[in-house]
Amino acid sequence: MKIVGGPSSIDLARKISEMLAFPLVNIRMKRFPDGEFYVKFEENIAGENLLIVQSLYPPQDIHAMELFLILHTARDLGAETIRVFVPYLAYSRQDERYLEGECLSAAMIAEIIESLGADSLYTIDVHNENVLKMYKIPVYNLTASGELARYFAKKTLERPLVVAPDDEDLAKRRAAYAARVLGADWDALEKRRDRYTGEIVTFAKDLNARGRDAIIIDDIISTGKTTANAAKILREQGAKRIFVGVSHALLLGDSIRLIMESGVEEIVGTDSVVNDYAKVSVAPILARALRGDIEQV
Numbered sequence: 001m002k003i004v005g006g007p008s009s010i011d012l013a014r015k016i017s018e019m020l021a022f023p024l025v026n027i028r029m030k031r032f033p034d035g036e037f038y039v040k041f042e043e044n045i046a047g048e049n050l051l052i053v054q055s056l057y058p059p060q061d062i063h064a065m066e067l068f069l070i071l072h073t074a075r076d077l078g079a080e081t082i083r084v085f086v087p088y089l090a091y092s093r094q095d096e097r098y099l100e101g102e103c104l105s106a107a108m109i110a111e112i113i114e115s116l117g118a119d120s121l122y123t124i125d126v127h128n129e130n131v132l133k134m135y136k137i138p139v140y141n142l143t144a145s146g147e148l149a150r151y152f153a154k155k156t157l158e159r160p161l162v163v164a165p166d167d168e169d170l171a172k173r174r175a176a177y178a179a180r181v182l183g184a185d186w187d188a189l190e191k192r193r194d195r196y197t198g199e200i201v202t203f204a205k206d207l208n209a210r211g212r213d214a215i216i217i218d219d220i221i222s223t224g225k226t227t228a229n230a231a232k233i234l235r236e237q238g239a240k241r242i243f244v245g246v247s248h249a250l251l252l253g254d255s256i257r258l259i260m261e262s263g264v265e266e267i268v269g270t271d272s273v274v275n276d277y278a279k280v281s282v283a284p285i286l287a288r289a290l291r292g293d294i295e296q297v
């Protein structure tokens with residue numbers, strides 16, 4: 001197998017290539033003066049089995065277009081099989097028409113990836129599992145919860161408590177999984193988001209957090225409101241130290257300030273999103289998955 005690193009995930013692709021001892025394919029990408037992309041494979045890939053690595057964190061439309069161009073070119077140049085690893089699968093919110101007339105953007109992304117010739121898709125902690133039902137090719141929704149928990153396990157924690165900041169089934173499964181890896185307890189808060197205003201309300205409940213170190217585990221930090229609400233509740237209930245482990249640390253706008261002011265000591269993200277908070281790599285998760293060890297919640 002050969003690894004193709006897309007522009008959004010070149011370091012991650014390099015790590016996967018080193019971990020599996022599969023070579024990186026040399027590609028060249030640039031922009032024409034009008035902004036359009038130019039893509040060139042610098043070596044012959046006809047008959048090769050490829051793994052394309054490209055995360056779709058913001059600017060997601062640019063990263064998506066890069067992925068589509070690389071995928072199309074790889075198929076066009078005769079790659080034998082193409083696995084696609086998209087750690088952050090953007091457009092995973094809209095799997096159904098919540099309001100009349102809405103676009104099913106998740107379905108559109110699935111149609112494009114499939115029609116461009118992907119044979120299988122690997123992703124990390126997809127926001128909504130229902131979007132994966134839109135694919136006819138095999139799709140593997142891996143979890144970073146274990147790797148995040150292993151990061152926190154290296155710290156000396158006081159009776160750690162893992163907290164899901166909302167009580168959706170997937171959020172609870174991620175927290176339970178991280179807690180199992182850490183050998184800790186876990187609990188979940190209940191959260192409601194207004195579909196029109198985006199405002200978030202988190203309902204307080206007794207988390208038995210007094211004197212303990214807490215780790216909030218979530219799939220995405222976007223505006224930071226979900227994390228900040230959970231951290232405030234934990235602080236009010238006497239938690240000692242509060243950490244956040246998140247698969248996709250988008251950290252938009254004012255989110256970092258909001259989270260730190262709510263009493264969080266450290267934000268830990270993964271290299272699904274390239275920023276200063278990418279302290280955990282998803283490379284070992286993918287490497288294990290390719291060897292048949294699929295880590296899922």
Ligand code: R5P
Binds near residue numbers: 166171226
């Ligand atoms: C909930 O639906 C998700 O798991 C995340 O909690 C959410 O996307 C985080 O968004 P924000 O940072 O804007 O509160």
